[in-house]
């Protein structure tokens with residue numbers, strides 16, 4: 093793939109028009125005035141039929157799983173191997189991410205966590221009953237989802253330092269105590285995937301099993317904080333969760349067993365997140381470059397456009413290098429999906445590391461090119477700079493990506 097197809101360009105234009113008409117006029121409200129982003133996102137989903145597509149694919153998967161459970165013979169599910177449709181679907185997922193991130197990266201974060209992490213975790217590891225009960229409203233964003241692993245003392249070392257514990261209650265259920273922090277959609281989530289440790293007598297803390305539960309907002313003992321005030325991505329509400337003797341039945345244990353969604357389930361989710369970050373960064377870099385080129389062309393100092401100075405030209409050139417690299421990464425991801433191939437952990441992590449650093453560098457230089465105006469909210473490049481920083485922190489910090497890349501490479505020797 094060397095460029096978007098004609099059909100993809102048409103979709104791109106439609107999404108761009110939607111963003112200009114429906115999102116841009118509301119930017120201040122969702123970024124700075126605390127208006128939750130979900131109504132806008134629901135409108136986007138309906139406008140582009142993403143809810144209908146999600147429902148169709150949900151029904152197809154459920155019908156298949158039910159047939160297997162009933163002992164019926166079903167055709168082998170094609171997991172690997174080329175599929176033009178899979179590539180097309182991947183492209184259709186990337187295009188809205190890129191276009192929305194030009195203006196409001198937070199919207200993509202809020203949507204991705206709810207549908208991709210929340211709904212995705214249930215669809216990949218949940219039982220049929222759990223999928224029927226919780227997944228579809230998350231996949232269509234009718235309900236808001238959160239995915240909670242981080243704690244005040246457990247960030248990069250999420251499993252090692254995790255203090256939130258589920259204790260067996262002796263009747264097949266569990267009692268959960270602890271807290272989670274920096275949780276995307278935490279303040280508004282209707283459904284929460286909570287990842288914690290199993291409190292078993294005699295098992296040392298570092299060897300405790302990781303278990304996950306599906307919680308509903310309003311359960312006794314579960315408290316959801318107000319949104320935090322943050323540096324950027326105001327359109328993605330972030331908050332804390334407090335759990336005090338929250339009683340859950342075994343029906344809420346994700347996957348129906350204590351071994352269903354442990355360390356490897358959560359790590360599988362990290363891989364998915366990393367691929368999306370390249371598309372997010374591409375949208376932000378494209379926008380920063382567009383605004384910066386225009387400004388460098390129009391702004392006159394010392395009798396000539398600032399873009400005539402080589403120091404400014406170097407900044408623009410470096411931005412274009414980053415844009416090209418990111419676009420190639422996104423195209424490669426789409427091609428690999430179409431070919432039925434998976435990235436190695438090193439490649440997915442390298443892509444996330446590069447994308448996050450490129451977005452931050454480009455956005456910072458965009459502010460520099462805009463000078464004093466770049467420091468003003470009205471310029472919009474200052475928002476890109478604040479929004480870009482989070483890409484280096486969530487979904488695994490830059491330092492954690494470096495460790496993952498090196499471990500994967502060294503492990504092959």
Ligand SMILES: Cc1cc2nc3c(=O)[nH]c(=O)nc-3n(C[C@H](O)[C@H](O)[C@H](O)COP(=O)(O)OP(=O)(O)OC[C@H]3O[C@@H](n4cnc5c(N)ncnc54)[C@H](O)[C@@H]3O)c2cc1C
Pocket residue numbers: 205239240241242245246247248249273274275276277322325330482485486487488489490491492
């Ligand atoms: C806006 C936002 C949204 C988020 N959304 C979610 C969410 O939905 N769900 C969720 O569970 N979490 C979420 N998080 C949490 C996020 O995943 C963590 O912030 C991230 O994993 C880093 O953990 P930490 O903040 O505790 O940093 P720490 O782990 O304390 O790290 C601090 C610094 O030390 C570095 N460091 C740590 N260990 C090492 C090491 N071994 N070698 C070198 N350097 C190291 C880190 O890279 C970092 O620079 C979110 C965070 C933010 C800010």
